[in-house]
Amino acid sequence: MRRPSSVELMLLTVILLWALNLSVTKYILEHGLEPLSYATARYALAGAIFVTLTLVAERSRPSACSSARSRSSPRCSEWHSGGSG
DSSP: OOOOOHHHHHHHHHHHHHHHHHHHHHHHHHHTOOHHHHHHHHHHHHHHHHHHHHHHHHHTSOOTTOSHHHHTSHHHHHHHHTOOO
16 A cells, blocks of 8 residues: 655645534534634634744745855845845
């Protein structure tokens, strides 16, 4: 039996999240929260997760202006000085 590829695992994850989202949303709206407060909490959580994943991904990737050679270029020196002219 072959192992599933990373693409197949990502697709399965999306399907599971969509299915869970539908069930959880229906339950929450029937048993408690108002739609606007639920949407606010949901988008705030999604934003926090996105910011966290972005910060982790950006820390592991070297900057285009990180080497001494590229820092001497006009674009990078402008970026390091904090101004545009």
